[in-house]
Structures are given as structure tokens and as C-alpha cells.
Amino acid sequence: MLGQPQGAQTAFVPQELTTVRVQDPRVQNEGSWNSYVDYKIFLHTNSKAFTAKTSCVRRRYREFVWLRRQLQKNAGLVPVPELPGKSAFFVGSTDEFIEKRRQGLQQFLEKVVQNVVLLSDSRLHLFLQSQLSVPEIEACVQGCGAQTVTDAILHYAMSNCGWAQEEESRPALLPGGALRGSCASLGGPQGPGCLEPLPHWSDFGMDESRLDSPAEPAEPLGGPQEGQ
Secondary structure, three states, X not given: OOOOOOOOOOOOOOOOOEEEEEEEEEEEOOOOOOOEEEEEEEEEEOOOOOOXXXXXXXXXXXXXXXXXXXXXXXXXXXXXXXXXXXXXXXXXXXXXXXXXXXXXXXXXXXXXXXXXXXXXXXXXXXXXXXXXXXXXXXXXXXXXXXXXXXXXXXXXXXXXXXXXXXXXXXXXXXXXXXXXXXXXXXXXXXXXXXXXXXXXXXXXXXXHHHOOOOOOOOOOOOOXXXXX
């Protein structure tokens, strides 16, 4: 049996790994008619598919809905994972609803980043690794923006270098659904009162007819609120 030539070594190819976490839900515009909850998306990877190896952004639920629609439109026959929360109302506490949605959003992204077809969509990368709005993402992908997709991600990564180090010390959702620590958002408005009930359920339901234009303010669901 022939052996390896003397001095030859087997090349080590590191396994590509991507970790994505959805956490730290926070109420934005609290006390107003268009209040909503957004979530921090933390991503760390050694995959060559990603421009930045560490990123941290905040996204709200209807941006996830937009992303899934675009992925499905561009993926053809490749199935796209489902999003959580298909019912307009949730029977239970607000904190329980937010936690269930957070878990569902994380499961959605975990499946998406493992699919090579979905990873080829530039919208996904801008969604995960830049804080561009939905119209800005569309403009960038279509070549109408001020930056290319790669430039937009790198520009955000350079302005975002401290977030990864701060990630473990940021407030998190406790097992019971309560928010721990400060309400200060990453790069967003600050304010107390994380644990107060939301005045509206504008971003809680899955009324997809209102989600075609994510740049427009969300409207509260009409009629009396159920379960309250």
C-alpha cells in the first residue's frame, strides 16, 4: 500500500459555521399609536458567503415579512422557511407573545442562512448586515443607491465595530418574558418603561395586506382588542 510522501501534510479545511441570534426585543415609539417591537439580530460567521464576519442590526417583524416574500420570489421552487405568528390575535400576555415571536424569528433565520440558494440573495445580506431600510435595500440591489451591496455592508461594519463586543452585556429577555436592564436601543431612541403594556398591536398580527410597503407607518388593528 502506498503511503503519503514523506513530509506531506493533509490540508486542513475549516468548517464554515454561521451563528445567528434574534434577541433583545424593545418597544420603539412607546406610548404612540404606531409603537412597535424590534429585535436585535446578531450574526457571527466564518463563511465566505458573508462580507462581514460579525454584524448586529435591529429589525421589526414586518421587515421579516418583506424579506421572506423577496426570498420566495427569487428562490423559485426552493421552499423558504415559515415565519411565526399567522394569527391576528394572541391569547396570552404581551411578553409571552413577544418571546414566542422572537423564538420563531430566530428559527426562521437559522434555516435561511443554511440554504445556499437563499444565501445568494443580496437582499438577505443587506437585511442581516446593514441598517438600510427596505426601500434603501431595494435601491441598492437594483444599482440605484449611492453604494454597492458590498460597500453598504462594509460601511456599516466599520461604523458598527463596537457592537459585537457589547453583545453579551446588552439587555436580554428573561425566561419569564421580562426585559432585563436598560431600554436604550442600539443606535435608537432611549427611554424607560420596557415592561409597560403596548398601547396597540400594530406590529403583532400577520395582516400581510398591510405589509406591502414597510416604509409606511403601521396602523393599529381595527376594532376592540381581544384578550384584554
